[in-house]
Amino acid sequence: MPWNTAALRLCCILSTLLWSSGNAIDCELRQTCSDCITIDLTCGWCADEGVRLDSRCRLNGMHTDCGNVFAPASEIVVPQEPPPATAISPETYNVSLRNTDTLSLPIDVTTVRNIPLDLYILFDVSQSMDEEISAIQGASAEIIARLQNITDDVQVGVGSYVDKATLPFSRRNLTQESGCIKPGGPCYNFRHYGRMTNSREELSERFSRIETGSNIDAPEAGLDAMAQAVICNESVGWRDSAVKMILTFTDDAFKFSGEGRQGGILTPFETVCGLTNSTETNSYTMYSGLRNDYTSPGQLLSFLESSNIIPVFVSVTSSAQAQGFYNVSQTHQELARLYNMRLSGRASFASVNTTGTNETGIANSILTIIDQQVLFILSQTGLSPERINGISFSVKAECPARAIELNEGTNMESCSNVSVGDTTRFTLNVKLLDCEVFGTETREVAVSVFPLGRVVIEITPICSCLCDDYEVNSPRCSFNGNFSCGECTCKEGYCGLQCQFNVSVRTGCPDGLGGNICSGERGACLGTCECVCEMNLTAIVDNPKLLRVGVSTRLAKRAHLVVLSPWLAERAHLVWW
Template identity: 25%
Template sequence: MCSPGTWMWRAALCCALLETLLHTARGLNMCMSGSATSCEECLLIHPSCAWCAQEDFGRGRTLTSRCDFKQNLHKRGCDPLFIEFPSSSVSILQNMPLSDKGSGATQYDVVQIMPQSISLSLRPGEQTWFGLQVRQVEDYPVDLYYLMDLSLSMKDDLDTIRNLGTKLAQEMGKLTSNFRLGFGSFVDKNISPFSYTAPKYQENPCSGYKPFPNCVPTFGFRNILSLTDKVDRFNEEVQKQMVSRNRDAPEGGFDAILQAAVCKTEIGWRKEAYHLLVFTTDDVPHLALDGRLGGLVQPHDGKCHLNEKNEYSASTEMDYPSLALLGEKLAENNIFLIFAVTKRFYVIYKNFTALIPGTTVEILDQDSKNVIQLIVAAYNNIRSKVELSVWDHPEDISLSFTATCQDGKPLPGLRKCADLKIGDTVSFNVSVEARSCPPRGTDQSFTIRPVGFKDRLEVSVDYQCDCDCSKKAQTNSSICSSIGTYNCGKCQCEPGYLGARCECQEGDTSSMYLSACREAEGKQICSGRGECSCNQCLCFKSEFGKIYGSYCECDDFSCARHKGILCSGHGECHCGECKCHAGFVGDNCNCSTETSTCVSDDGQMCSGRGNCVCGRCQCIEPGAFGDTCEKCPTCPDACGTKRECIECRLFNSGRLADNQTCQRLCKDEIITVETLKMDEPGAVLCLLKTDNDCVMKFTYSEHVSGQSVLTALKEPECGGGPDAMMVLLAVVGSILLVGVVLLAVWKTVITVHDRREFARFQSARSRARYEMASNPLYKQPVSTHFVETDFSMYGKSYNGVVH
C-alpha cells in the first residue's frame, strides 16, 4: 500500500500505521478475530498484531483477547513492558565504498556494489527496505574468448579473422589497459546423423567434395588457445586452423558454449575481470533432446569434460545442454555471451537472449568483416547497463525492486538501468517481506548481484517468529491449577481441561455458560460449527481447513478463489478475507502490482499507449498491441518512432546514434531493398525528410509471428544541390522568354485587328456601285457651254459650241 523510497524507515512506520487505521476504519480487527491461542500465533496473523503477556490483563472484562493492535492493548490497560510487538530491521555488516578505477587493483580491491553484506530480521507479513548502489568502474580487466564455428560454410570467415588478434587488441586497448584473448572452435557431434561416419570420412569428411576436397575430422569442441595477453599467439593459432564438415545444418554450438563456461581453469577465466564469450556462427544450434536422434539419452551434467588434448571428450556420450542449463552456468560464472550471427538467423538468436540472462546478439557479415566493430559495440552495450539478479532466493521471502537510474527518477518494479556511462552510479531500493516462518533452526540467506559481475551483496535472514515471554514459560504452574503451562500471560491446559485457569473439564456445560457461546442474541451457539464447553466454544474439525474464533465464526477456507485456488495462491485466508502477499492485491489476490513486465524497452509504461493492470498492459491506443503495446503500425507516431531506428541502424545517425541505445531500443528486423513494394497487406508507407534534405522511404509491418519488419531503401533519395549560374541563367532566360511571348502575342493581336479592319474596308468597297461619270462629287476640268451664233461663211449659216 505504501511504496518504498529514500525515506524507507519512515515509510515502514507510515505503512504499518496507515494499514492499521484502514482496518480499524472498516470495522475489521483481524487480530481479535483470528485464531491466536498463543503469542506466536498472534504475531503470524498480521504484522500490526501485538500480544499482551500481562497476567491480570482483561480480567473481569467481556473482551479478553490478548491479541490486538498495539494501541488497543495499551488503551485496555496492558503495560507497555508486557506488550510483545517485534518489528523487522536491517543491519549493515560490510559497507566498503565503491571504487573509481579498476587498473592496478586486485580482485579484492575493486568494489562495484555497496553494501557487500547485510543482515535482515524479518517479521512475517511486514515489509522492510534496504538500499544498494552499483557502479561500473573504469579500466576494468576484460577476458574475451572467441568461440568460432569451423564448419565448412565458415571458411571465408576463417580467412578474414587470421589477423583478428592484433586489431582486436588495439580496439579493446582503448577501453581497458588489461585485456586477454583466447580462441576455441566447434563443429558438431561426430556421430550419425549429425556427421559423416563412413570410414572414408573419418580422416577427411570433405573426401569427394569437389569445391573443397580437404578438411579436418569432425569434432565437438576444442580449446585452441587459453586466455592470454599475448595476442600474437591468437594470430598464430588461427593461421593453423582448417575447417571441418558436418552432415546436417544445425551445429553443436551449445556444447561448446557450456564447456567454455564451466572449464574455468582450462580456459583461464580470471575472477577479477569481465568475461566475454563471443560465439560466431552462420547457422542454428542443436538443442536439448536433439541428441536422441543419435541415441544419446543421457542429459548433460553441466560439468567440464576437456581431455588432455583440450577437446570435449563427452561429445558423443551426452545430449546437448538445455537453454536453462546454459543460462545457469553462464550466470554462475559471470559470463556475458555475445551471439555474432548472420542476418538470416538474427531473430532466432534474439529469442534465445530472452531466455538466457546477460546475452546479446549482433549481426555478423557473411565473411565476418565487421566482427571487431561488432565486439566493441556489444562490449559498450554491456557496460551501458546494470541488471540485478537474485540467487538462492528463499521461497517464503518476497522481493520487489525500485531502480533509480542516472536521471534520478525512481522506477518501481524495475531491477535494471540502461544508457549508462562508465563510472555512473545507480541505486536500487529492495522491498523484503517474509510470508511465513521456517522451521526452527533453519538458516536462510540469498545473494543479489549484477548480471556478469563478480561483486555481490550477501543477505542473511533471521525471523521474528518467537516471543521473548515464551522463554519464561512455567510448566505445572499454580496459576494454571497445576495442570497447565503458564506462558505469556495465558494458561495452556493439559488435554481434557479448559478455562482461563484450567479450572474446568471438558464436557461441563450449563445454561449459564451457553449465552457466552453466542456471538449475539438469536445467533446459533458457536455459530453452529462447534459446541459450548466451560464457557468456551470448541470448534469442530473440518476437512476443508481450520475453524476458529471465539464463536467459531471464522475459518481459513471460505475466502474468494481464482481458478479454483484459494486467494489465487498469493495470499492467506483469514476469517473470510484474503490477506494478500506483497506484490498482489484484489479480493482474491489475483492482481499483481509488479509493473516491470509493462515497461517497454524505451522505459515507458506500456509504450505510452496503455495502462498496466495486474502486471499486464491493456492497450488503449487504437491499433496498438504487443506485451507492452509496443506494436502499432497505425498509430500517428509509428513512422516517427521507427525513423530513429532506421537512421541509427542503417546510417549511424540521428538521436540514438550517440547514446549507445540503438541496439537496445531498435530490435525490429530491417530489410534493405532497391525498390519498395507498396502492395504488401498491412504495411504502412513512411516518407520522412532527413537532416540533409533527402527523402527516406520505408514501410512498417507486423508479421503473424509478432515480429516487426522495416523495409527501407538502401539509400535515401537525394536531389543534387542547385547551381547558382544555372539558376541565374534560367531566371534571365525565363524573363526573356516571357517578354518574347508577350511581344508575339501583342503583334498577333495587332495583325489580326488590322486584317479585320482591312477586310471590312474591302467589303464596303465591293458594295459601292457608282460610275465615274455619274459621281456627284466628280467635276470634269473642262466646262462646256452652248452658244447660238448665226454667221454665214461663203453664203452659209452655222450654229456652234464653244468650249
C-alpha cells in the same frame, strides 16, 4: 419467535460484523503469540498476566485494556563502522524482518575503470563461414589491442565447432581422427585452443590453427560447444574476479537434446568437462560428443547462470548463406530473450551482414561487434539477489543522467550506458513471505552486484515471540500448567486463569454468564473455566445485551455459533433491528 426466523436474524448480524471486520477476526482467531504476530502485520499479542480476555490477539490499537502488547516491528541495521571507500555502499546489512513485511534497502554502486574481463570467442567453422574465419584470422591480433582501450585487465580465449562426426550429421572417415569423406575440411564437434591469454601474439597464433570444417545437415553443435566452454573452467581459465562473456558467431541454427538419437546417441548430456587431447596434434583439445546427446537450451542456461557467464549470440548473414541457407537471426534472438529472464537482462544478441563484403570489411564488422558487445555489458550495472525460498526481492533503479534504464517497470530494474565514475542508486525491497518456508534461523543472503562485487544481507526472521519459551509447571499456574506469553496452558483435568480449578470437582466451578442463557444446571469446568450449559438460541437472539456481554468459545461451540469478541459484541446493537 420461530427457530428459523431467529437463526436468520443471527446470521444477518454475524455476516454484517464479519464483512466489516475481517482483519479483526483474523487476529482474534489466533491462539498463540507466534501465530498472532505472523498472521498479519496488524495483529498484536497482549501478554498481561492474570486477566481474562476473549482473545489476546487483536488488531494493533485495539489493546486499550492491555499494558503489555507484543507487536514487533521490522528493523534495518547498518554497521556503525564506516566502510572503506569502495564501489558499493553499504556492503552489508543486518535486518530483522517480520512475516509478510517488506523493508527497502538503499544500495549505491559506482562504476569503476579497468573492470577485469574474460572473453571467450566461439566460431561456427562450417563451410558457409569460410570467408568470416579467414578474415578474422588475419585481424585477430587487433582483438586484444581494441579491448585494451576499454579495460586494461582483459584476457581472451578462442574455440571452434562444427557438429558430431557421425551420420547423419557428418560423413566421417573412420581411419582418421578428424577426417571426413565429404571434401572441405575436418569434421569435429568442438575444439579449444588453450587457456585464455592477454598476449596479442599468442591469440593470433591460436586463431591461425582454426580449420574450416565439414558437415552434412544445416543446424550445428553450437550449444554443445558453449556448454563445454563454460563447464571446462580449468582448461579455459575463467577467473572468479572477472566479468565473464562468451561470444558465439554462427550463420545457422543449433541442435539440442534429443536430436542425438538420429545418430544412435542415447546417453544424455553430462555436466562434466569432456575435453581430451588430440591424438594427431597438440595444438588443441577437443570434445567429440559421440558418447552423449546434445545439451538443451535449459541445461546451457543453468551452466551459464551457475558460472555467472554472459552469453552473446551473433548471427552472421554471409554470402554462402545468401546462396541457399536460411536466416537464423530470429532463432538466436529469441534464445537471448528467453535467457534474459533468468540472467537479469544481460544475455545479448547481435547480427552482422557480410554479404558482398571484402575480407577487410568482414574483419572490421566482426571486430566492431566484439567492441560494441563488450562496451554494452561493461557499461551496465544492476543487482541480482540470490534465490531463497520463503523470501522475495525486487529492485528499483535510479539511473544516472545519460544512462539507459533496463527492465523498466519490472521487479529487477538495471541501468546501461553508465559512465565511469557515475553512481547508481538502487532500492532493494526484501519481503519475508513465509516463516515456515524461510525458516526461523538467521541466514545470510548474497546479492550480486553487476559488474563486480556483492552485498551480504543478514536476515533474522521475526517468526516467534520472546515470551514463547514455556515455564513448565509454573507457580503462576498453580503448578498445574505451563506459563507463556501472559497465560497458562493447563494440564489435563485443570482449568481457570491460574489452572486453580479441578474439573472433577463440580463445586469448584464458578457461575456461568447468568440464568438468562443457562438452564441453571452447572456442568463440568472447561479450559476457560466456563460452565457447560444448554443454550436457548431464541433467547440469545432476542436479547442483544447477551451479545454485548460476549459468548465464550466453549459456550459458542455448544450453541453452534462463531466466537464473538467483546469488541464485535459491543457493536452488535448497532446492527440490531
